[in-house]
Amino acid sequence: MTAFGTTRRGLLGAGAALTIPASVARAQGPARGGDPLRVGVMTDLSGPFAGAGSQPLFWGAEVAIELFNERGGVDGRPVQAVTADSQSKADVAINEMERLLGQERLEVVTGIYSSAHAVPLSGRFEQSRKMMWITSAIATAVLKDKNFRYVFRPTVHSxxxxxxxxxxxxxxxxxxxxxxxxxxxxxxxxxxxxxxxxxxxxxxxxxxxxxxxxxxxxxxxxxxxxxxxxxxxxxxxxxxxxxxxxxxxxxxxxxxxxxxxxxxxxxxxxxxxxxxxxxxxxxxxxxxxxxxxxxxPAATQMLDWSKLQPGVGDLAKTFMDRFQAKHKLSDPPTHASMGFNNTWIFLEHVLRPAVRKTGGMTADALREAALQVDVPTGGTIQGYGVKFVPPGNPMAGQNERSIAxxxxxxxxxxxxxxPTSLGQPIVMPLPAGNAYAAR
Amino acid sequence: MDSFLLEALVNGILLGGVFALPALGLNLVFGVVDVVWLCYAELVMVGMYAVWFLYTQAGWPLWVAFAACLPVVSVLGLLLHLLVVRPLLAAPPINQVLATGGVLFLLQGAMTLIFRTDFRSLGVDMPPMEVGEIFVSGTKLAAFCAALVGAALLWAFLKFTYVGTAIRAIARDREVMPLMGVDPQRIYLIASAVGGALAGLAACLLVVQLDVHPFVGLSFGPITFMICVMGGLGNMLGGFLAAFIMGIIVSVGGFWGTTEFSYVVAFGFFIVTIFARPRGLFAR
Known part of the structure; x- marks a missing residue:
């Protein structure tokens, strides 16, 4: 069955893949000292959402964590992902969240593909005072007028x-x-x-x-x-x-x-x-x-990497090389970039400073670090910067520098x-030969 | 009549044709074996994958892939009966429902493992027919015609063959017929195979209209069950007619109101029907 790029063993392995990087990183990379930093990654690996972008979202996050660990993690402490498949169902997402926060005792969960899941989950994260780091779900209603303190969304909103x-x-x-x-x-x-x-x-x-x-x-x-x-x-x-x-x-x-x-x-x-x-x-x-x-949000391959902040173009290239080596897609979907980019923002700009400052990774330390993030435009592989709207504002927790x-x-x-300033001229109306073109 | 309303009505009838085949198969099995195959839509899904695989991956001609799909799903129906249903024939109905529900998840999981969660498409399309201001999908019309032919063949089989007569007799009286020399286990097997073949035919009709993915059954499975109950569980003609009623309600209701509203009307009609005629709209 390898004709479709999947073997039973391979697929079973995929679910566990994000738990492996820590051990792999210990064997391969410089991330050697200290306990692993455990981070939840919840996406839809089955059900209709998987084929609508959640799978590449996961793959992007997978590459981010592997790369972060290879580069030493946080002062030698690797990141160990604890994965959850919300199966394109809100009730499963809630149960998985309970498992991640209750049994796994995680302080932060990243991912969340669907707004239909993000809406009910966000309130529960806030109640539990644990961090929810949304890498995909875009409904404005997730954050608008909620004044959440523990829910952050580096990506765009609806x-x-x-x-x-x-x-x-x-x-x-x-x-x-x-x-x-x-x-x-x-x-x-x-x-x-x-x-x-x-x-x-x-x-x-x-x-x-x-x-x-x-x-x-x-x-x-x-x-x-x-x-x-x-x-x-x-x-x-x-x-x-x-x-x-x-x-x-x-x-x-x-x-x-x-x-x-x-x-x-x-x-x-x-x-x-x-x-x-x-x-x-x-x-x-x-x-x-x-x-x-x-x-x-722009997939990174659509951007002129030379115009990004120093070093970001190299990061984008590394991501693309690794992603395409693993998943043979001619034009990796935006969700792949979203998965990598928004996970990378968390690892590099939130987790690392929080751990360095406090020695641990409590949700409160992560939250403090998130509110300090100040990445200028062009500072991420999707071109946007990062600055979170602080509490007390209608869109608290939203990245005000995100760009669609x-x-x-x-x-x-x-x-x-x-925007016209960034792009090429649009072709409009649809050319006459197009099957849907108005005649 | 407003031409757009007429188009909605025609679409409703064509949609009813698509719902009719799985409703027939489900009713046949329930009427004979007295067990609800909760995983019926997933049998259709497996059939859709079979056609997709044979046509796009193995390179078989489409009609050969269609022809192969029927025995594949028919055998699946047989296996379902032999491995899951038969051991539970004497068990409480809830056990039977839970067991076939378990098969539903098994098939979804198996297809996810084998084919991943990607959406697969045959890439086959037929040109639409344009009659005045009305557009009729060629694909849907062909599927509708095939559904009618399939239903007619099933009717002829049940009406004019010895086995068909035995199936109808068992469906009418499961207790007495064995006393008259009919082997119910054999009839159950045949009914399961025919029910599976109908799921295979439904798969052929749906695979040209919907993308294939492990959860495609969610699109038509629930409404198929509703149609069967509305027409009278086990009542094949009732289910067949109910499919058209439901198709027209969904389509015309969506035209007058909204797409979401049409399902409110359809489910409202279903609830009223169940209250007014608990054994189904066409129960004798």
Missing amino acids: DQYGEGSISAIADNAQAKLGLAPDKVKLGVIYEDGPYGTGVASAIEANAKSRNMPIVLKEAYSSTAPDLSTLVTKLRRERPDIVLQVGYNPDITLFLRQAKSGGLRFKMLIGHGAGWSQIDRLTETFGQDVNFMCNVD VVMQFENGKSKVVW
């Missing part, structure tokens, strides 16, 4: 997704579509969890602020077996641009039924999760997804097209 897609449309409407921004009709479809509703609300708010009409805004379940009625309604409303927020089975189902249902548009913009898996989308739809767009970009697909690769 409001930034809405700002990204609507700004990209507004900035290019006149030049590319020959329409004033307030004449561009939008159709918004989204999965009905916190992630989808959070991004859709942000899209709506940003569209309203620019007087852009939304002709259809509708939620659906990501496990829905059929979306053809939604396609029919979109066809009736004739949006110029469709904005979708979804995972993976729903995205491919929608694209397939949109094509057979005769839905045509000038542009389709996705918003992370399933839309970040360009390898998979290209495998399924080939050239049909060419020139469609996605909003997300709009990227466009072309032949299985992604390129940044917004």
Whole structure:
């Protein structure tokens, strides 16, 4: 069964892989002295979320921990990851959190792919006074007005997704579509969890602020077996641009039924999760997804590494070399970069100073260290800096320097097209030969 | 009639065709063996993987992959009966349900181990049919026709063959038929094999419409059970008709309201049906 890159032994090993680096590091690298520093890593390694980005998120974190240990850990103390598979189910995520905090007695858990998990988990972490370090879940609602003290999110939040897609449309409407921004009709479809509703609300708010009409805004379940009625309604409303927020089975189902249902548009913009898996989308739809767009933090390979802070480009290259050696993906998804980058930020900028300062890694010491982090823009492999909003603010715990970009697909690769200052010109509307192009 | 509403109605009927086949298979097994295969959607999922593997990895022609899928899942149905159901035939129903529920997780886990969690696609598409302002998916229409043919063949088998008559007789009276010379164990085996083959046929129809992944059963499994109960568990014609009712409610309800609203209507209708006719909408 190696034809698909997996053997039974290999997959069983993957679950335990993150517990191995400590011992491997002792054998291979300079991280030799002292007790291991135990860090939880919770992702969805099974269930629908695994194929929608959670698996590469885990792989990215795996590379970060291996590399950190090879480079000596924290003064010789290696990091030992304690892994948990939340199986794409919120109840399993809660049980696993109880295990990690109760039985494993961890002070910090990193990861958390889904906002549907992050929302219930965040309150429990706060109650337990243990650190939750979110590397993926983006719903603004996870942090907004909660005033959490132990929950941190170095990555972007859903409001930034809405700002990204609507700004990209507004900035290019006149030049590319020959329409004033307030004449561009939008159709918004989204999965009905916190992630989808959070991004859709942000899209709506940003569209309203620019007087852009939304002709259809509708939620659906990501496990829905059929979306053809939604396609029919979109066809009736004739949006110029469709904005979708979804995972993976729903995205491919929608694209397939949109094509057979005769839905045509000038542009389709996705918003992370399933839309970040360009390898998979290209495998399924080939050239049909060419020139469609996605909003997300930039995958590191999209950036010009020479423009990052000194040393960060080298780190990005090391990550990419290792990741691609392990996982043969032509264009590693954003989640791979997110997994590495946000775990690396924790290890390098939070764990190391906390341990050095206190000799241990209590949640309070980690929290103090997190609030001191001050990484300038260009200081991480995804291009953004890190500075957490302090307690007492509506978005306490959010990285205020995180950046979402709009990227466009072309032949299985992604390129940044917004912010305009960072990217290349967007191709809009979809070229006439595209299967979904409005005629 | 509004052409878009008409399109939604047609979509609902086509969707009903997709739901109908697994509902038929599930009802056949329940009607004869009196055990609910909680893992039925996962048998379909295994069949979808079989088609995907044979077509995209082994390079078989698609129709050969389809033809091979039916016996593969049929054998799986046989094994399920022999290894899991038969030892529990005299056990309380809850034990049987839990056992087949265990098979559900076993199959999901096994497929995850073998194929990982990636979403797999055949990459096969048929051009849509455009009738006036109405678009009809060629893939869905072909699947619908295949479902009708499959249902007709099943009906003919049950109606015109000796074994089919025995199956119907056992379904009607499990106690008396053995006294008349019918070997129930043999009939159970045949019903399980036919139920498995129907899951295989459903897999062929679904694999061209949905991506394959270990949890794809979540997309259609719960609604299939609902359809079976609504039509009357064990009542094949009832389940078949209920599938179309459910397809139309989901599609037209989604057109008038929202996609989420349509499922509220569908589940509301289901609850009312169960209250009004506890043995199913089409119970005699």
